[in-house]
Amino acid sequence: MKELINRVESRFTLLNHIEQRPDLLFLSMDAKEVVEVLTYLRDIENYQHLVMISAVDRMEDHMFQLTYLVHNYSDNIDIGIRTNIDRDNPVISSMHHLWPAAQVYQRELHELFGIDFPGSPRQDEPMMLEGWDNIPPMRRDFDTKKYSEETFFPRAGRETYDPRKVMAGKTYPKENEIKHEIKKLVRDQRNK
Amino acid sequence: MMSEEVKESQEKENRDIIETEELTYADYFCSAVPQSVSPKAGKVIQKFYNWAQANSLWVLGFGTGCGSIEIPPLYTARYDVSRYGIFPRPTPRQASVFIISGYASVKTLKRIIRSYEQMQNPKFVMGLGSCTINGGMYFDSYNTINRLDYYLPVDVYIAGCMPRPEALIAGFNKLKELIKEGKAEGANLYAENFEWYKANQKKVIKDWNMPDYNW
Numbered sequence: 001m002k003e004l005i006n007r008v009e010s011r012f013t014l015l016n017h018i019e020q021r022p023d024l025l026f027l028s029m030d031a032k033e034v035v036e037v038l039t040y041l042r043d044i045e046n047y048q049h050l051v052m053i054s055a056v057d058r059m060e061d062h063m064f065q066l067t068y069l070v071h072n073y074s075d076n077i078d079i080g081i082r083t084n085i086d087r088d089n090p091v092i093s094s095m096h097h098l099w100p101a102a103q104v105y106q107r108e109l110h111e112l113f114g115i116d117f118p119g120s121p122r123q124d125e126p127m128m129l130e131g132w133d134n135i136p137p138m139r140r141d142f143d144t145k146k147y148s149e150e151t152f153f154p155r156a157g158r159e160t161y162d163p164r165k166v167m168a169g170k171t172y173p174k175e176n177e178i179k180h181e182i183k184k185l186v187r188d189q190r191n192k
Numbered sequence: 193m194m195s196e197e198v199k200e201s202q203e204k205e206n207r208d209i210i211e212t213e214e215l216t217y218a219d220y221f222c223s224a225v226p227q228s229v230s231p232k233a234g235k236v237i238q239k240f241y242n243w244a245q246a247n248s249l250w251v252l253g254f255g256t257g258c259g260s261i262e263i264p265p266l267y268t269a270r271y272d273v274s275r276y277g278i279f280p281r282p283t284p285r286q287a288s289v290f291i292i293s294g295y296a297s298v299k300t301l302k303r304i305i306r307s308y309e310q311m312q313n314p315k316f317v318m319g320l321g322s323c324t325i326n327g328g329m330y331f332d333s334y335n336t337i338n339r340l341d342y343y344l345p346v347d348v349y350i351a352g353c354m355p356r357p358e359a360l361i362a363g364f365n366k367l368k369e370l371i372k373e374g375k376a377e378g379a380n381l382y383a384e385n386f387e388w389y390k391a392n393q394k395k396v397i398k399d400w401n402m403p404d405y406n407w
Contacts, residue, residue, distance in 0.1 A: 126399075128297070128299060128335065129298075129299075129335065130298065130299050130302070130397075130398075130399050131397065131398030131399030131400075132398070133398055137334040137335070142334070144332055144333065144334045145332040147334050148327075148331065148332045148333060148334060148338065149332075151395070151396060152327065152336075152337050152338040152339070152396065153338055153339050153342045153392070154326070154327070154331065154338050154339075155325070155326040155327070155338060155339050157326070
C-alpha cells in the first residue's frame with residue numbers, strides 16, 4: 001500500500017490520501033488529473049475493474065465530490081479516486097474510453113446531478129426521467145417531497161391518536177381534565 | 193359480448209383499411225375515444241356472461257415493481273392459481289386482468305397506460321401493494337406516482353408491502369365477486385371519465401409522444 005502511494009505520488013500531485021482499511025484506499029486528486037490517474041492504475045497497476053462512479057452534492061462548499069472506485073483482482077484492493085468540481089459549472093472530462101461501462105454511470109450522473117461529461121455517448125438522452133423539466137432531482141436544493149405533493153396527487157393519511165391519551169379521556173374524563181389543568185398551571189409557572 | 197352493430201362497423205373499418213393501398217400512421221391504431229359499453233343482453237343472460245367472465249381471468253404478464261416477484265409463485269406449484277381459472281397471457285390483447293404490482297415510476301406508467309389501452313373489454317385492474325394506494329414508502333419520491341386510481345380505474349386494491357400470494361388469491365376472489373355482481377365496471381369508468389384520466393396522465397408524463405388512445 002505504501003509503495004503504491006509513493007508510486008502514484010511520484011507521478012501525480014496527490015492532494016490527500018486516506019487508508020480506510022488495509023484493502024481500501026482513497027486518493028484525492030485534482031479534477032484535471034483524474035483520467036490520467038485512472039489510466040495509470042488500469043494499465044500499469046492492474047486495477048482492471050471499475051466498480052462505480054459516485055457523486056456527493058456538497059452544497060455548502062459549492063462543489064460536487066466525485067469518487068471513482070477501481071478494483072484490483074490480483075491483490076483484492078479497492079482504490080477510490082476523489083475529486084471536487086465546481087457546483088455551478090460541473091464539467092469533468094469523460095472516461096468512457098477506459099471502461100465502456102462508465103457511460104452508464106456518466107449518463108446517470110448527468111441526469112440526476114447535472115454533471116457534464118463532454119463526449120460521453122448518449123449523455124443527453126433521457127435514461128430514467130423521461131421529459132424531466134426541473135432541476136436535477138438528486139441535487140440537494142431540489143425538494144423532492146414538495147415536488148411529489150405538487151405532481152402526484154397525494155392521498156391524505158389516516159389520523160393517528162395516542163392510545164394512552166384517548167383512553168384516559170374516555171375512562172377518567174374528570175380526572176384527565178384536572179390533570180391537564182394542573183399541567184398547564186405548572187407550565188405557565190415555569191415559563192414565567 | 194359484442195353486439196351486431198359494433199361488429200358490423202368494425203368489419204367495415206377493417207375492409208376500409210385493407211382497401212386503401214397507402215397506409216398512414218393513423219391506420220395502425222384506432223384513434224377513436226373509447227366508448228362506454230352498456231349490457232345489451234337480458235338480465236339472466238348478463239348474469240351468465242358475468243359468471244363466465246369471473247371464471248376465466250387472463251392475467252397480463254407485466255411486472256411493474258417489486259411486487260412482480262410475488263406473481264411467479266402464484267402460478268407455480270405451491271399456490272397454483274390456475275385452480276381458480278386464472279392464467280397468465282403474454283400480450284395485452286389476450287389479457288383481461290392487469291396487475292399493477294407495486295410502485296409505478298413515471299417511465300413505467302407510460303407503458304402501463306399503453307398496455308391497458310391495448311387490452312380488450314372486459315378488462316380489470318388490480319392494484320397490488322401499498323404503493324398503488326398512496327405511494328407507500330415512495331410517497332415523496334420524485335419519480336413514482338402516488339395514487340394509481342388517478343391514472344387507471346382500479347377495481348381491487350390489495351394492501352400490504354408486499355402482500356403474499358395468499359393475499360393475491362383473496363384479491364382475485366374479491367374481483368370475482370365484483371364481476372359476478374356486475375360491479376367491476378372499470379373499463380366503462382375509464383371511457384366515461386376519459387378526459388379526466390388523460391389530463392392526469394399528461395400532467396405526469398411530460399413527453400407525451402404517443403397517440404391519445406390506441407389499441
